[in-house]
Amino acid sequence: MKYKHIIWDWNGTLLNDLTLCVDLLNVSLEKRKLPEMTEEKYRKKFLFPIKTFYESIGFDFSKEDFIIANDEFHLGFEQNFKKLALQPYAQDTIARFQKLGVTQSILSATVQSRLEEQVDFFGITHLLDNVVGISNTPSGYGKEFEGKELLNNTDIPLEQTIIVGDSMLDFTVSTALSIDCALLSNGHNNLERLQATGSKTFSNIQSFSNWILD
Numbered sequence: 705m706k707y708k709h710i711i712w713d714w715n716g717t718l719l720n721d722l723t724l725c726v727d728l729l730n731v732s733l734e735k736r737k738l739p740e741m742t743e744e745k746y747r748k749k750f751l752f753p754i755k756t757f758y759e760s761i762g763f764d765f766s767k768e769d770f771i772i773a774n775d776e777f778h779l780g781f782e783q784n785f786k787k788l789a790l791q792p793y794a795q796d797t798i799a800r801f802q803k804l805g806v807t808q809s810i811l812s813a814t815v816q817s818r819l820e821e822q823v824d825f826f827g828i829t830h831l832l833d834n835v836v837g838i839s840n841t842p843s844g845y846g847k848e849f850e851g852k853e854l855l856n857n858t859d860i861p862l863e864q865t866i867i868v869g870d871s872m873l874d875f876t877v878s879t880a881l882s883i884d885c886a887l888l889s890n891g892h893n894n895l896e897r898l899q900a901t902g903s904k905t906f907s908n909i910q911s912f913s914n915w916i917l918d
Contacts, residue, residue, distance in 0.1 A: 838850060869887055
């Protein structure tokens with residue numbers, strides 16, 4: 705097998721949270737009398753940075769601070785994430801790669817302490833070598849910075865490392881880190897946007913694992 709290190713994204717890739725994220729966003733949109741989002745429209749428009757995404761769907765941060773809407777989302781997520789499930793095949797696939805001796809990490813834009821809590825709740829911490837979120841600083845550093853730190857601390861060549869995600873951000877991170885990228889189309893961005901990156905795209909984790917083990 706070519707890859708010795710798999711870096712998993714969390715939200716949308718391993719954690720099946722699309723519906724919750726759209727529901728929470730719609731609560732905020734309704735409060736501001738803005739048009740609600742369907743999951744289809746969300747997957748066409750979702751992007752990072754989140755502030756830019758919010759502005760693209762009608763939020764006006766000249767009238768309120770972005771942190772208000774951002775905190776609304778994160779509070780709702782904290783209150784509801786335990787109702788979620790992992791994506792189909794996620795835990796079995798991670799366990800399978802662990803048995804094969806593949807190093808596995810999570811790299812997420814979630815704040816480190818929240819990420820650890822969430823991953824631990826779903827019972828997969830013991831299957832992973834690294835769980836890396838955004839540093840607990842006022843502004844954070846971003847996935848590219850945290851990813852570089854992860855690679856520096858992992859003695860595996862870049863050409864044997866792949867990031868698996870569900871959004872355009874994961875492709876951007878893979879480019880910044882000079883590693884391969886695989887994108888799953890059952891998360892936060894639709895297939896057309898993912899394919900436009902030129903990355904390998906898959907319908908779900910099982911189809912990705914079948915390809916990587918072929």
